[in-house]
Amino acid sequence: xxxxxxxxxxxxxxxxxxxxxxxxxxxxxxxxxxxxxxxxxxxxxxxxxxxxxxxxxxxxxxxxxxxxxxxxxxxxxxxxxxxxxxxxxxxxxxxxxxxxxxxxxxxxxxx
Numbered sequence: 275x276x277x278x279x280x281x282x283x284x285x286x287x288x289x290x291x292x293x294x295x296x297x298x299x300x301x302x303x304x305x306x307x308x309x310x311x312x313x314x315x316x317x318x319x320x321x322x323x324x325x326x327x328x329x330x331x332x333x334x335x336x337x338x339x340x341x342x343x344x345x346x347x348x349x350x351x352x353x354x355x356x357x358x359x360x361x362x363x364x365x366x367x368x369x370x371x372x373x374x375x376x377x378x379x380x381x382x383x384x385x
Contacts (some may be wrong), residue, residue, distance in 0.1 A: 321349035
């Protein structure tokens with residue numbers, strides 16, 4: 275039983291390290307700087323009601339249930355042509371984080 279606790283504690287530590295790494299890698303980028311990735315189909319929009327770091331954690335951990343739920347709710351998905359055009363027209367800066375092969379982007383809640 276003690277072995278399971280050690281493994282669980284290591285797992286929690288690993289998750290904390292992953293969360294810190296992802297959080298440290300978030301950055302703001304202008305949409306125009308991300309267009310080539312959009313054209314390649316690798317940009318995922320994260321709804322403003324979701325936590326960008328938590329979504330990135332779920333993707334990194336291959337949490338298919340959470341990802342499928344958010345996609346089903348329309349809160350996570352590939353950026354549409356219409357959204358890309360609106361962000362370009364507005365010269366929008368977005369919060370971003372990379373979870374290979376994806377680039378996750380999120381608008382500020384104020385927009």
